[in-house]
Amino acid sequence: MGQKVHPIGFRIGVIRDWQSKWYSDKRSTYTELVHEDVKIRRRIEGMRDAGISGVEIDRNANQISVTIRTSRPGIVIGRQGKNVEDLRKELEKLTSKKVRVNIVEINVPELDAKLVARSVADQLERRVAHRRAMKQTAQRTMQRGAKGIRIMVGGRLGGSEMSRKDKEMQGQVPLHTLRADIDYGTAEARTTFGQIGVKCWIYKGEILPERASAAASAEATAEGPAPAIAPESVRGPEREGPAPSAEALAEATGQPRRRAVAPAAQPGGESLGTGARTETEGGVLTEAEAQSGSSVQLSDEREGSPGGAADAAAHEDRAIEKVEAVADESGSEAGQAAGDAVSVETQTSDVAGESTSPEAEALVEEATEAGTSPAGALPPDADAPPSDEARPNIKEDEA
Incomplete structure (x- = not known):
């Protein structure tokens, strides 16, 4: 049997960062904070029409900062900020702490794996053929600049008696390459025949680890471009003005x-x-x-x-x-x-x-x-x- 590894968890600490940024040295406190994070994410991701892609949680003393990444910020904010204000009050009541909500818009939703999987699931709920839905979605993603995409669906496809799996792949998706920027997302389609699961992998290209790239950029900035002339120890100190004449050199050197x-x-x-x-x-x-x-x-x-x-x-x-x-x-x-x-x-x-x-x-x-x-x-x-x-x-x- 194949052993699968989560593509995002496999790259945490290499090219990806954690989605929850806080620390607790006590076991009891740690358990409570993890349950709070789960409740916050379930409440926010429950807004299916808002196009929520991810939720990042940062804790500082008695304050919680929640960053919501969405492709439809207008639905999350609402008229005159009513929806986001109601959400903030609900989260404060849920955690008994002060909460600050930040909204981040996703400019290219076709390159977000979770939003792509959600799009395929919505088409399956509208009874669109799964092969057609996967093919069209993969083509749109490749047109937006992705280097590879893989979509897999599983369940009672087309109302069949036996569940089965089907997949669509374009480009390349190197799952074993740590420097490969691969986004992964899942979604579920609730149909009259049962639930159909959707998985999506999107390969956006290779990126260097943050530490190596930061060190390289700092070193390049400090040193600057390499000189195209010999060092001073070989060519002597630079002189300003025109080159000295033969008579001046003879008088200076005594020859x-x-x-x-x-x-x-x-x-x-x-x-x-x-x-x-x-x-x-x-x-x-x-x-x-x-x-x-x-x-x-x-x-x-x-x-x-x-x-x-x-x-x-x-x-x-x-x-x-x-x-x-x-x-x-x-x-x-x-x-x-x-x-x-x-x-x-x-x-x-x-x-x-x-x-x-x-x-x-x-x-x-x-x-x-x-x-x-x-x-x-x-x-x-x-x-x-x-x-x-x-x-x-x-x-x-x-x-």
């Missing part, structure tokens, strides 16, 4: 400002071969010196610096020596390449039995003087294999 300078050219149209240079306020850096992290400061023009004219001259001498050393290294490399080319040419000419051509010698001399190794330094036939006439000489030498 010379650097900028890229094109390599110097020789009179013959060729560069020194030392690559690009970096010029600073204090000196000139070659590519090799910039990569190695060393710098040469030719002059120190900053005010208040400890260096004087002697230091500037010393720095200048050192810079000139380094530049000459770099030029000598590049020239020696070019000369070595030219020497290798001459030796290769000499060996080839000895093997072939031929002398070096005057054009090749002129090219080698120009390359040696310029400090470079042009592509045309070697004769075109230097790498070519020896001729047939030279082959006997090679064999003799090998022998």
Whole structure:
């Protein structure tokens, strides 16, 4: 047999609150207060035409606050508040305490499970077919924004001899999901064949527990939206106004400002071969010196610096020596390449039995003087294999 759990009681303390809000630490007093609540609810729910959905009771000292949720507040209040005043006096006489009555109107009765069940029961009392009554009611509820509804009726449906059950379901009704906002209500239809019970479940969507949602909203309000920039520890303190210039940064940090300078050219149209240079306020850096992290400061023009004219001259001498050393290294490399080319040419000419051509010698001399190794330094036939006439000489030498 299936074990049924009341959907509202299953969610009390999670997404729903109690309908009676009071506390009693004495057993005798607790029993009396529970019976008072039952009498109050029976008296109020006895007004069937008022569309009563629920009654909430709150006790404070010797005063009882009763909140009535209804879809027809005009019937409960009456003309000039006569009905609600009579109800209040009757409840005070019933409980012997001061009673305050509050009326709350239900704006969308199609989404209240108890009112929907009451509507189906009223149609069954008017002898409307139960299938038609359930289907039309479920369609109206879904049109009002519900995500699911389930209606079940049981009894002598249609005047049959045997009682039976029938149900209508649209959408989804997840009864095992605690965060699902499911409303549940029952009603009874009194017909000539007997009583027909009506049950209704309405699924309105998922909601978070009050504690989690309140904590999340409070945290979001306190923290605000997440910043889209790096924290101050990474990017440093924010500065107002335009960005500082390179000169201002150089003065603030005490480091010379650097900028890229094109390599110097020789009179013959060729560069020194030392690559690009970096010029600073204090000196000139070659590519090799910039990569190695060393710098040469030719002059120190900053005010208040400890260096004087002697230091500037010393720095200048050192810079000139380094530049000459770099030029000598590049020239020696070019000369070595030219020497290798001459030796290769000499060996080839000895093997072939031929002398070096005057054009090749002129090219080698120009390359040696310029400090470079042009592509045309070697004769075109230097790498070519020896001729047939030279082959006997090679064999003799090998022998």
